[in-house]
Structures are given as structure tokens and as C-alpha cells.
Amino acid sequence: MATLKEVQTKISSVKKTRQITSAMKMVATSRLRGAQESMESFKPYASKFSEVLSSIAGKAGEDASPLLVPKEDVKKVNLLLCTSDRGLCGGFNVNLIEKADKFIKNNLQDKDVVLTCFGKKGRDWARNSGITIKDEYLGVVGSKFDFSVASDSGRKLISDFLEEAVDEVYLVYSEFKTMARQEAMMKQILPIPSLDEIISQEAAEQPAKDAPYIAEHICEPSSDALLGEMLPRNIYIQIYDALLQTSTSEHAARMRAMENATKACEDMIGELQTIFNKTRQAGITADLMDIVGGAEALNG
């Protein structure tokens, strides 16, 4: 059995761990609030944009923009992987990386795969598994960031796509469903899936009562030119949205992980306390026995 001193040290060390995990939980909670707020404030922009985009997409032809045209022979693929910079958030990063890894192994066996990494964890994984890293952006996910981060990276992807340096671009991110559920998701962003899809997506998102939306605009310049300008922006929006969601998910995941850790610490402290009490009691009993024994010997 452990000595009293040993148990005591252990208890105090677990208590310190608990202090750290509960502090981290509180930090994650407050950051989560911030991240959710920026998600909320992005919504009006995103929904208005997709409304306008779908109304104009209906008018333009399928070949309005080169971004819509799929490449016949897909050789080079860029995967945009959003992960967090920091760990201690449960299975959050593992899920995202697994999603990317599986996709590469199953669908992109014989293709050239490069990664654009948002977040340190994904980058480290790419380094270790020997995948070429095209770009890396650290210190974005999980902190406050600007729309320009998304538009800069999106601009790069688009110019690569137009110069045929890359044939397809996918986005791997974590969708924030609820506080308790974040799901690793993947979607294709380039070439842009057909316009019909954009329109039908929009229709699905809009409640039926808004359906008779008058969309006969006069367009300036032409509707095709406008669409050509809007489509890249739609990609930035998707990237920005993915980053926002991943950030929010990260904080939610960390909050949960730290809550569990704090709880585990408390359980452990309880157990240790019992051991401590028992050991102490055993010590007292032994001492008493000694004293009683000694007294008996003197009397006898």
C-alpha cells in the first residue's frame, strides 16, 4: 500500500491538472461564444449572396465561366484541409484527418495530391505522411480572422485552376451541427458543381413562403459577366464558411474534451481521497496497537 505522503502528492498533482483543464474549458467556452457570433453575423451576407447568385445563375448559360467546366482528365488534385492549430480537443483533428486520408486512399490513388493546410495539425500530418504541402495558413482556425484570408487563398486556388496547375479542388472541414456534434465533411469546390445544383440547394434552404422571389433584374454589366464575378466570390464564401465552422467546432470539441477531463480528475481525486483516508486510518490503528501493546507490557 502506498504511503500517506505518496497519496497526498498524487492528490495535489491531480488537483492541479483539474485546475488547468477547467481553466481551458472556460477559455474554450468564451471563445466558442465569439466564434458562434461571427458565424451568426456571416449568415445575412451568405444567404443574401446565394439568393442573388441563384437568381442570376438561372439566367446564365452553363458555359458562362471556365470555373464551371470539369476537366476531362483529372490528374492534379488540391485538398483544402481545415484543422486546428492546437490539440487537446478530443478526436476533432483525428476525424478530419481520417476523412482526408480515406478520400486520398480510396479516390485519388493515381493522382497527384497536394494539400492546402489551414491549421498546424493537418500540416504536421501531411508532413509525416509525405504529402506535398502547397500552402499552409497557421493561426487562422480558432482565432479571429478576416474574410481576406479566405479570399486570398481562394484567389490562389482559382488562378491555379485556370492555369491548369490543378484540376480539382476539395474542401475538408468540420461542420458545426450542435454543441455536441461536429462532423467532418467534404465537398468539391472546383470545378464548381453545376449551376442547377446551386439553384436547387438554394431552393432547399429557402422556406417555401419566400419562393416567389422576383428575380428579373436588369444586369450591369451582362448577366454572364456578373456571374463570372460572383462565382469566385462564392468560393471565397465557401472557404470562409468552412473556416468559421471549423473554428466553432474546434472550440466546442475542446470544451467537451476539457469537461470530460475535469470530470475524470474529480473522480480520480475521490478515489485517491478514499485511499488516503484508509491509509491514514490504518496508520492510526497500527500506532494505537503499538501504544496499547506497550502499556500492557509495562503493566504486566
Next chain:
Amino acid sequence: MAENIFLEVVTPSKVVISEEAQIVVAPGSNGEFGVLRGHTTFLTSLNTGTLRYKDPAGQEKLIFINGGFAEVLPGKVTLLAESAEKKEDIDLARAKKAKERAEQRLAAKGENVDFVRAEASLRRAIQRISLVG
């Protein structure tokens, strides 16, 4: 007096303005255009520039707009901009610094300078400065 038109300026990070206006003048990519209530539906891309509008009290207000789109409906104008700042929110010192930086980058004429971006940021800086001044 004509009725007012509802003006909304939205950026990815927030709704900058959502209020009534007598008239809205925005920097369209084919030239500046003015909108009053009852304008026909109309969609245009925007240049970097200054949005001017008169609030119901008749006071003129200025807003810096960085690219984007405007959708005009008979009773409402919506501007989707990548960024937008009210006149009183513009950081003049920062804009001046940005202007210097962009000018230096353009003057350097190095291989690695992204001219399009440097020019765009110069244009933004100049717009901001002229709006305040």
C-alpha cells in the same frame, strides 16, 4: 417629398447599415448610379469607392465600400461588400500607412510583387483617405 428607400450594407463580418435613406448613390462598375424609391430591379457589381446616401433627415452620409455587388429592388437596396466602413470608423493613420506600403511595393518593381494586389490596396487606401479628407 418622395418616400424613402431602405438601404442595407452587408459584409461577411457584420451588417454595417440597415436604415432608411432618401437617396443612395453607389459606385457601380459601369459608373456611379443613384437610386430612389421605385427604381426598377437591377443588379450590378461595384467598384471600390464611396457610397453616399441621405438619411431621412436629409443629412448626407459617406461609406467606404470595397468591391462587391448591389441588388436594387423597388423599395430596397442591398449592398454586398467585402468590406465597408462608415466615415467615422475609418482609421486614417492605417490607411496612410497602407498607401505608403502599396506605393513602395509598386515602386520596387521586384519579381515577387503582386501588382494587382498592390494596386488594389493602393486604390483602397486612396479612397479611404479621400473620403475622410
